[in-house]
Amino acid sequence: MTTENTGVKSKPVWWKFVVIIVAILVTVLIYLVSPLLLGNGSVKYADIEDHFKYGSIGGEEANGIPYWIWKVLPVMFPDKLPGEGYTSLGFISEPEQDLPIxxxxxxxxxxxxxxxxxxxxxxxxxxxxxxxxxxxxxxPSNTVDLEGYIKFLSAVAVDHRFTAKEMMPMIESLGAKLNPLEKLIYRYLAIPQTRDALITQRSQFAFLERQSDYGPGRVDTFTSYKTRQFGFSSELIEDKELNGIADFPSIWQQKPREGMQLHWDGDNKSVNERNSSAALALVTPTTINLDAIHRVADWLWELPPPPYPYEINQELASLGKPIYQNNCASCHAFDGAKVGTVVPIEEIGTDRGRLDSYTYEFLSNQNTLFTDIIYKGEDQRFQNFRKTNGYANMPLDGIWLRAPYLHNGSVPTLKDLLAAPDNRPQEFYRGYDVFDRDKVGFVSDVAEEQGKQYFKFDTRLPGNSNSGHLYGIDLDSQDKEALVEYLKTL
Structure with missing residues (x-):
């Protein structure tokens, strides 16, 4: 009996081990890398109000902080906050939401x-x-201390504890479930790069040391724009340009505002350009998510202001209506002859800091933004910004909820606004959210509540003057009462 030799040799046993090892390595690699490659993009929200509160407009790519670093900062550096966590800066947290609004x-x-x-x-x-x-x-975000948040990030960036050695154990103690590759990325890339980015941001906000403190509900719209978007040197910005701190505005009911002179100084007539310009505080022209911005804009287009939630004396309000029509409507009613137009600074007489902060040099740079960016067939380059000589007359819809008043938030209530400047509060407190139904505004004489300190606003500091807007100050007390009651109905 003979054995036939087929010429086929069996593969060595070691080859099987190689296959197994390669398979294991591939599996491990997939395990390590897949969390980085899968699920990229922003968190989506079906509800428009949730999208407004928590949806991305593109800021994470330009200025985002790695999630676990952002979460651990108030835990590591409580000494650099006025209280516990980000809510101590006035940010609002909702139950079952991971991030503040x-x-x-x-x-x-x-x-x-x-x-x-x-x-x-x-x-x-x-x-x-x-x-x-x-x-x-x-x-308006009446409780948010945006300057405080910026200063917090600036302070932690130069703290000796901002290192991977100090930070990684605390991140893990918060429950972070990072795989080995993610830990390496955090340790050797995310943490040092975030620190470097925050140090750079700190230098871009160096001008804060030359300004009056903002307090809750206010921001300097254009100085950070100059230093961050265009690379202006903080040291070379003139003092008169540094007092442009202004109140956050309300943003409901935008449709009737199209074509009006927008922003406090009326520097643009396009709602779309105004929206994109405002977003540049958080994004860049190349990272802005225009779909997200326009989704919000569509929602705001005809969104009415919240109605006054308390009882209105209708008889008194009816007496106030003709007073409003005779003294206010031409400048502040939607059909007023002067609404949405600019009143020269010499006439309005309010603090000129915000007006002076918007310069021709800044304008010439601003009009280069969004070049070659097309959205739904339309050129997005800014074309409507202009330098003005005063402040714009704003419609008064929802005026009851827009306190404090004037562009810089220097007058706490409507009744105070109807007083002569010398009789308006020289100092008051901002950030308190209890409503003053009598004066119409927020209660402004509370310095502290349950350990929380509120911000003392001093109208004598640069950019904070409560002068000007003398309209209505000569009305008698009964007419003022009636007018304020009517303003609650708008």
Whole structure:
């Protein structure tokens, strides 16, 4: 009997081990890399109000902070905050939400935290000190200390504890479930790069040391724009340009505002350009998510202001209506002859700091933005910005919820606004959200409540003057009462 030799040799046993090892390595690699490659993009919200509060507008790519670093900062550096966590800076947290209102999250290899429109346009209202706060989107963010947040990030960036050695154990103690590759990325890339980015941002905000403190509900619109978008040197910005701190505005009911002179100084007539310009505080022209911005804009287009929630004396309001029509409507009613036009600074007489902060040099740079960016067939380059000589007359819809008043928030209530400047409060407190139904505005004489300190606003500091807008100050007391009652109905 013979054995036939087929010529086929069996593969060595070691080859099988190689295949197994390669398979294991591939599996491990997939395990390590897939969390970085899968699920990239921003968190989506079906509900438009949730999208407004938490949806991304593109800020994470430009200025986002890695999620676990952002989460650990207030835990590591409580000594650099006025109280516990980000809410001590006035940011509003809702139950079962991971981030405060105004913060968004996107995954770009790993999760990053940015900010959106609600940072400046969502506030809170309490009926009494013992009431639960009511969150109202599209109103000015009356409690948010944005300058405090910027200064917090600047302070931690140069703290000796901002190292991977100090930070990684604390991140893990918060429950972070990072795989070995993600830990390496955080340790050797995310943490040092974030620190470097925050140090750069600190230098871009160096001008803060030369300004009056903002306090809650206010921001300098254009100085950071100059240093961050265009690279202006903080040291070379003139002192008179540094006092442009202004109140956050309300943003409801935008349709009738199209074509009016917008922003406090009336520097643009296009709602679309105004929206894109405002977003540049948080994004860049190349990272802005125009779909997200326009989704919000469509919602705001005909969104009415919240109605006054308390009892209105209708008889008194009816007496106030003709007073409003004779003294206010031409400048502030939607059909007024002068609404949406600019009143020269010599006439309006209010603090000129915001007007002077918007310069021709800045304008010439601003009009280069969004070059070659097309959205739905339309050129997005800015074409409507102009330098003006005063402040714009604003419609008064929802005026009851837009306190404090004047462009710089220097007058706490409507009744105070109807007083001569010498009789308006020289100092008052901002950031308190209990409503003053008598004077119409927020209670402004509370310095502290349950350990929380409120911001003392001093009208004698640069940019904070409560002068000007002398309209209505000569009305008698009964007419003022009637006018204020009617203004509640708008």
């Amino acid at each position: 105004g913060f968004s999250q996107s995954k770009i290899l790993f999760n990053r935290v940015g900010q959106n429109c609600a940072t400046c346009h969502a506030g809170s209202l309490r009926d009494t000190p013992d009431s639960q706060p009511q969150i109202i989107t599209t109103m």
